[in-house]
Amino acid sequence: MKTLLLAVHQLLRIAVRCDARRLTRAVALMAVGFLSTPLIALCLKSLTTAAVAHDASVATWLALCTALLLVLELMMNHFAHLSYFELGELEELSLQNEVIALAHGSSGLEQFDSPGYADTLALIREELPRTRACLEAVLQLGGLVLQMALTSVLLGLLDPWLLLLPLAGAVPVVAGNRAQLLIDRAKELAAPENRLGRHLLEVATTQSSVKEIRLAAAEDVLLRRHRADWSRASRVVGGAQLTAAVLRAAGQLVFAAGYGGAIYLVVGRAVSGGAGLGDVILVITLASQISLQVSTALGLLTALQGAGRTMERLAELRGPAVHDDDALTDVPAVLTRGIRLENVSFSYPGSDRKVLDEVTLDIPAGTALAVVGENGAGKSTLVKLLCGLYRPTSGRILVDGADLAGCDARQWQSRTGTLFQDFARLELRLRDNIGIGDLGRLDDDPALHTALRAAEAEQVEERVPGGLDGLLGRGYGDGAELSGGQWQKLGLARALMRRRPLMVALDEPASALDATAEHALFERFADLCAGASAETGAITLLVSHRFSTVRMADLIVVLEKGRVSELGTHAELAAGGGLYAELYDLQVRVYS
Structure with a gap:
């Protein structure tokens, strides 16, 4: 009753x-x-x-x-x-x-x-x-x-x-x-x-x-x-x-x-x-x-x-009303020091297994950081934590000295450009697919075209009847069919729509592209992020298995079973004889 x-x-x-x-x-x-x-x-x-x-x-x-x-x-x-x-x-x-x-x-x-x-x-x-x-x-x-x-x-x-x-x-x-x-x-x-x-x-x-x-x-x-x-x-x-x-x-x-x-x-x-x-x-x-x-x-x-x-x-x-918006700290307008992880551990809800275990890491402002490691090492989880999508089970993440857990999560996420490995395929208009990265500029055609060019996705617009207002996919209408690589480029264009980002996180951003195309794309992307780094001290975070791309980063962190096993530049790690050198040599032999 x-x-x-x-x-x-x-x-x-x-x-x-x-x-x-x-x-x-x-x-x-x-x-x-x-x-x-x-x-x-x-x-x-x-x-x-x-x-x-x-x-x-x-x-x-x-x-x-x-x-x-x-x-x-x-x-x-x-x-x-x-x-x-x-x-x-x-x-x-x-x-x-x-x-x-x-x-x-x-x-x-x-x-x-x-x-x-x-x-x-x-x-x-x-x-x-x-x-x-x-x-x-x-x-x-x-x-x-x-x-x-x-x-x-x-x-x-x-x-x-x-x-x-x-x-x-x-x-x-x-x-x-x-x-x-x-x-x-x-x-x-x-x-x-x-x-x-x-x-x-x-x-x-x-x-x-x-x-x-x-x-x-x-x-x-x-x-x-x-x-x-x-x-x-x-x-x-x-x-x-x-x-x-x-x-x-x-x-x-x-x-x-x-x-x-x-x-x-x-x-x-x-x-x-x-x-x-x-x-x-x-x-x-x-x-x-x-x-x-x-x-x-x-x-x-x-x-x-x-x-x-x-x-x-x-x-x-x-659920019960949770008032977690009281006394939240604003995120900084620019990064001057960067991001620091202090003894960060994380387990997914319902599991006791630590995906990340006592991770301590300093990422200076303006740094391009690459994260490498074998499957299951915790790379994607680290990205999600840095994006504020999860909170550490223990430890803390500091943004210019302020605990990210005490910051306005929505505000931080609005200053973060992301493209995840399992990116969304929005069967909507081409405009919507890109503009959702910055809803305030959904109808700003010049901004949308700039993002398309930056993601090298101009050809996608050319093959969509109706251009920016054309429909994508066949699920809800007679829209244009795209390849996996083309969908991924649109996801990248979304990430590039963010204005004045403090962090740009790319989790396997070009897994649907060949190694040469990924390298060229990241070179161009790095040039674009350099402007944001100079303006806001933005950090670029890249997860990739391809060392031709990884070696371009300023700093490389190697995760092994949820822990930081190595940290340094490509030259330092390649000469160190550790896991990074082993994986790098293996990939060099495959492509040589």
Whole structure:
């Protein structure tokens, strides 16, 4: 019941916020339509009595009243639908916006590493489209409550024992509520398998992965895994559905017994002369209406229970209010000293393994720093920490002496240009793909063209019909298809849109390019960053496996199992005989 009330409260609150006038109009129209139904039964009783008494005049007027009420019953819900349908769409849009805002409510990414958070988010995304119809369910449920209240009054006036009939109608409602709780719990238990099943479906049907699956002849393996995951999820949910069906059937049987008892009571009174034919017609009509009301209410409650669970999951995403914006330190306008890591360790949420372990490192202002190491050494994690996307598990990161944890994270991130290894491919306009790097200049064509040239991506614009306003990708329209390298160049152009950056972080910025193209690109990029370094003391952070690019950096740090094993220039490290020299010699032999 708590979940149901939460759904009703939240849906009405959002509807009032979206359009209170439209909601009021829909409520009034639906109230007229729903109250017409029991009044029809009352008119039929009086019409029957008048007909038996051969009172043609009264019978005629009652027939006209019945016809009018039938018109109101049929038409008012239709006119109300015109109001609440668009209101339901506005509610869904409002909830979608809230989910996006909650997902990005924190400056960090810690919550995305929690399996529980991922499952909650997946369930919300799956259920949100259903909330569009839930406002209608709330309004109809309210109409049913009014309808049943009037029905109860009419039955009670005829015989107080008949008030038990609406009470019998409450039994299947309670049973249906319990049944839906069982189904919701089963869905939560099956959420990991369902999420994996959807992932396998996407992998097996997405163009970027289908070619590898086809060449590897892995269709059958994926199909078996997909079937196994869905079978496990179906067993859990199917068992709950069966139990829920039994509960609902038991509730309906209790109501059927009450329905039969009410008919028996009134017919018995009519036979003994204690009730007229009109009373029998009234009870039969009202009892059949209650049957319809109960079955309708069960369907509405099922929908609203689901909506209530969605609202509860949204509340889980919101979590407790955290006021971490008080007394935050502004980031410096320019870097004069640089960035220092003091005994920084980091473990991802839910894991005890230290990805970084007691890292101490000084990065002077204006330095181009390269980070190298084998896979899993912690290179990308170090970049994310420096970008403020995570906070160290222990230790601290200082920016010109100020602890980054105490700085305004959003402000720091706005002064950071980044391109990650798993860069975004935004199937939007070309303008949007670049301009999102600095939203204030989304419509600044000269700035966008400058970023394209800096990323050597002018040819991308040339092949996109419509230029900057042309669509990319085929997912949402007939847009231009790009290669992996072209998408990556657009990601680089985004990073270059930042004005007066204090740090530019490039995590494998040209992994889709060949070694020669990467070297040329980084040379050009280094020249552009030199201006920013001179102006703001900006630090350039580069993660790459290609030593032809790495050797251009002012300073190179080598990570090994989450620790700093070496630090120095290319010449120093190449002559040091350590891991860097070993990796460098190996790559030289491969390319020679």
